[in-house]
Amino acid sequence: MDRKILQELYERATGSVENAYAPYSRFRVGAAVLMENDRGERRVFTGVNVENSSYGLTVCAERVAVFKGVSEGYRRLLALALVAVKDGETLPVLPCGACRQVMWEFGDENTPVYDGEKVHRLGDLLPGGFRLRKGRP
């Protein structure tokens, strides 16, 4: 994956952070995914963490971004970038375990995950990820 595309995704993630709804943790996360549909069309979707006063209902930025894409018919995850901001400081973060499994559903071993500093492979972040069946639905 072209580094320039990953940088653009990172900028989109950064641009979305202001919409994070994180009144409890004050840990704001923004994510951007490049996804592809069955017609080979590609689009970027952004997501932010959305917290809830019933804490366990919180949804991470990565899942919001991926689900936005899937719900528009974009099922192939080609790349993801994310960023966190806490107390005005920008921090590199990696997806939580639950998000890694959700990304695995639509991506593969080589799907790049960019934290603004380093490009990681999804296969390294989630070795032996669970699949109910071969290929993608």
Ligand code: THU
């Ligand atoms: N969070 C994300 O949005 N993505 C991650 O990968 C890790 C955690 C959010 C959830 C919660 O709103 C806040 O960060 C603190 O855990």
